[in-house]
Amino acid sequence: MIVLDVLKWIFVDHLILTLVILLLVGFVFLIIRKHLVKYSLKRLAGSLLTLFIIIAVVFLLLRNMPEEGFIENYDKLSKQQREDQLRALGLMDPIHKQFFNFLKQLFVNGSLGASTKYQAGGDVIKIIGDKAPISIILGVISMALSLVMGLPLGAAMARSKGKFWDKFGTAFIVFINAVPSAVYYIFIQLYGTKWMGIDLLFEKSNWITWILPVFSMSLGSAASYAMWLRRYMLDEINKDYIRLARAKGVPGRSLMFSHVFRNAFVPMIQYIPASLLYTVAGSLYIESLYSIPGMGGLLVKAIGLQDNPLVQALVMIYSCIGIVGLLMGDLLMAVIDPRINFVKKDGVR
Amino acid sequence: MAEPILSVRNLNLKFNLRGQTLHALRDVSLDVYQGESLAIVGESGSGKSVLTKCFMGLNDANGFIESGSIIYNGEDITKYKKEKDWLRIRGGEIAMVMQDPMTSLNPLRTVGAQILEAINLHQKGLSKAQAKTEMLSMLASVGIPEPEKRSKQYPHEFSGGMRQRVVIAIALACKPKILICDEPTTALDVTIQAQILKLIRDLVSKHGITAIYITHDLGVVANVATRIAVMYAGDIVEIGTSEEIFYDPRHPYTWALLSSLPQLGIKGQKLYSIAGTQANLFTEVKGDAFAPRNPYALEIDKVKRPPNFEITPTHMAKTWLLDPRAPKLEPPEIIQKLSRREVDLNG
Numbered sequence: 082m083i084v085l086d087v088l089k090w091i092f093v094d095h096l097i098l099t100l101v102i103l104l105l106v107g108f109v110f111l112i113i114r115k116h117l118v119k120y121s122l123k124r125l126a127g128s129l130l131t132l133f134i135i136i137a138v139v140f141l142l143l144r145n146m147p148e149e150g151f152i153e154n155y156d157k158l159s160k161q162q163r164e165d166q167l168r169a170l171g172l173m174d175p176i177h178k179q180f181f182n183f184l185k186q187l188f189v190n191g192s193l194g195a196s197t198k199y200q201a202g203g204d205v206i207k208i209i210g211d212k213a214p215i216s217i218i219l220g221v222i223s224m225a226l227s228l229v230m231g232l233p234l235g236a237a238m239a240r241s242k243g244k245f246w247d248k249f250g251t252a253f254i255v256f257i258n259a260v261p262s263a264v265y266y267i268f269i270q271l272y273g274t275k276w277m278g279i280d281l282l283f284e285k286s287n288w289i290t291w292i293l294p295v296f297s298m299s300l301g302s303a304a305s306y307a308m309w310l311r312r313y314m315l316d317e318i319n320k321d322y323i324r325l326a327r328a329k330g331v332p333g334r335s336l337m338f339s340h341v342f343r344n345a346f347v348p349m350i351q352y353i354p355a356s357l358l359y360t361v362a363g364s365l366y367i368e369s370l371y372s373i374p375g376m377g378g379l380l381v382k383a384i385g386l387q388d389n390p391l392v393q394a395l396v397m398i399y400s401c402i403g404i405v406g407l408l409m410g411d412l413l414m415a416v417i418d419p420r421i422n423f424v425k426k427d428g429v430r
Numbered sequence: 431m432a433e434p435i436l437s438v439r440n441l442n443l444k445f446n447l448r449g450q451t452l453h454a455l456r457d458v459s460l461d462v463y464q465g466e467s468l469a470i471v472g473e474s475g476s477g478k479s480v481l482t483k484c485f486m487g488l489n490d491a492n493g494f495i496e497s498g499s500i501i502y503n504g505e506d507i508t509k510y511k512k513e514k515d516w517l518r519i520r521g522g523e524i525a526m527v528m529q530d531p532m533t534s535l536n537p538l539r540t541v542g543a544q545i546l547e548a549i550n551l552h553q554k555g556l557s558k559a560q561a562k563t564e565m566l567s568m569l570a571s572v573g574i575p576e577p578e579k580r581s582k583q584y585p586h587e588f589s590g591g592m593r594q595r596v597v598i599a600i601a602l603a604c605k606p607k608i609l610i611c612d613e614p615t616t617a618l619d620v621t622i623q624a625q626i627l628k629l630i631r632d633l634v635s636k637h638g639i640t641a642i643y644i645t646h647d648l649g650v651v652a653n654v655a656t657r658i659a660v661m662y663a664g665d666i667v668e669i670g671t672s673e674e675i676f677y678d679p680r681h682p683y684t685w686a687l688l689s690s691l692p693q694l695g696i697k698g699q700k701l702y703s704i705a706g707t708q709a710n711l712f713t714e715v716k717g718d719a720f721a722p723r724n725p726y727a728l729e730i731d732k733v734k735r736p737p738n739f740e741i742t743p744t745h746m747a748k749t750w751l752l753d754p755r756a757p758k759l760e761p762p763e764i765i766q767k768l769s770r771r772e773v774d775l776n777g
Contacts, residue, residue: 330552343538
């Protein structure tokens with residue numbers, strides 16, 4: 082019974098956490114196996130430094146915002162009351178002391194402060210934590226879908242350069258890039274729901290309502306994956322080692338997969354962790370179209386309301402995500418591409 | 431000499447390039463004999479690579495064979511349309527060593543994996559362990575020390591000469607009957623060139639493989655070839671044993687080629703170079719393609735293409751100078767000296 086409980090805890094209650102931990106463990110394992118520990122630690126140190134600088138800059142910038150962003154019911158308070166509140170929040174202290182307090186709060190209590198306007202008094206991390214999961218799940222699914230659509234399309238385009246699939250794919254890419262996404266999002270929503278005979282709005286418990294938002298979200302990146310894969314594959318096809326592989330009798334299909342596709346995918350793999358992590362931010366337009374209770378638009382709303390602690394927390398989280406994504410992309414490249422050498426200076430490929 | 435293993439007859443190959451047609455091979459005929467080392471020489475664009483690529487179906491898609499035949503194993507391989515047909519030839523029958531070892535290996539796969547790929551394709555029925563043993567012995571036979579360790583490394587960890595050894599190992603792992611070496615030493619350091627040539631020569635004779643070298647370096651040719659074909663503007667203008675080509679050349683183009691060898695030049699004198707540029711193959715060539723650059727050209731060269739004149743059963747040249755009615759001409763000074771063996775090719 083205990084075993085079952087543990088399994089349930091791992092795979093049902095904390096699925097996302099388990100997956101993240103598994104991924105990280107795999108990553109560390111690969112890094113150690115490929116003797117990239119020193120390189121990785123160097124990169125990690127660099128990233129931490131960058132992160133610290135970003136946090137400091139964001140913090141300082143938001144300290145210069147008008148003070149009404151930090152106090153509830155600002156208009157109704159007298160000048161004295163306002164000053165009392167600011168003092169109570171520690172905002173009258175010298176700036177270095179404020180920053181030190183903020184860091185202490187963050188690392189000791191794991192708190193990014195309390196919201197002032199959006200959900201007065203609410204813990205910022207809890208506000209974000211309530212909204213992020215649905216955006217992440219939608220984002221991850223749509224990213225998987227865009228890879229599933231984009232990569233085969235790109236490969237087919239490269240294989241039949243100048244023929245039907247290439248022209249079809251080019252038309253698709255041009256359409257997606259040229260037409261404002263809002264236009265085809267609305268078309269997909271209106272005609273899609275009508276055709277499938279379902280409700281216009283998203284409902285978490287009803288899987289069929291997930292299809293259209295996920296599909297809409299994946300179109301843009303599918304087009305760009307197809308475009309880049311086609312380009313990288315065509316670059317590879319014309320290289321000498323492909324000619325040699327052909328001359329030694331490798332059949333076309335396995336040539337395409339085990340030489341061309343594999344090598345063309347390497348430069349693309351660098352961007353995948355970052356785009357995966359960015360799904361946290363959610364899609365503003367799609368989430369509002371289908372009224373999905375996600376992260377999309379939270380930052381815009383917080384800025385509009387002048388909810389400074391919330392803005393600060395969101396900006397810091399997004400920067401973290403960006404930096405972690407780039408770091409993981411670089412490490413992934415290093416694991417996959419043997420030419421990246423930890424002995425050499427960075428950036429040599 | 432033995433039976434021809436591969437025989438090309440009146441091959442015409444054209445390329446479609448932006449609405450124009452390039453006549454890359456003009457009526458080429460050639461026999462390749464079992465076990466020989468044939469060198470095809472000629473300047474860039476003379477069609478030597480294109481000709482050998484025809485043997486493996488590796489020419490670009492815009493090239494098409496207009497007429498002629500290539501008989502190999504009793505089959506006309508110019509009739510091959512499907513990839514399946516070519517896969518019977520590529521690697522297992524005819525293998526290739528390419529010019530630039532720096533780019534002809536897959537940068538993302540270990541050297542061992544790339545040799546194993548060839549072994550798995552062409553030596554069927556080997557177990558995994560046997561294939562690995564074969565791969566390691568292949569690496570050792572091309573002179574790579576510590577094969578066990580080196581096989582796990584990637585191409586960028588090898589020097590140019592070592593990579594060319596790997597490329598040779600890949601070609602030999604296919605167990606071919608014919609090995610085409612497309613300028614195998616051009617991209618290499620001069621000190622390495624001789625080693626690589628010797629390696630190819632030794633391995634080829636050890637395994638009884640017929641070798642075809644493509645080169646514009648007559649020094650290479652002197653080292654390895656038993657027979658030489660000189661190509662100019664998409665045709666073989668002279669063919670003979672290396673003895674005949676070096677010491678009794680008959681075609682003015684061969685004279686010019688030999689005269690421009692640095693090791694035959696006279697100290698203090700300007701090195702000979704062939705004036706003009708190669709014939710434009712986008713337009714139909716009238717008469718002898720070399721005539722405009724040929725100081726010995728006759729009137730008929732400008733009008734009528736010369737046929738093959740037989741000098742000995744192994745030596746043939748396409749020049750009107752060999753016609754009985756042609757005026758008797760003395761070849762240039764350097765060639766006469768060569769014939770009298772007064773100068774040494776190895777200079």
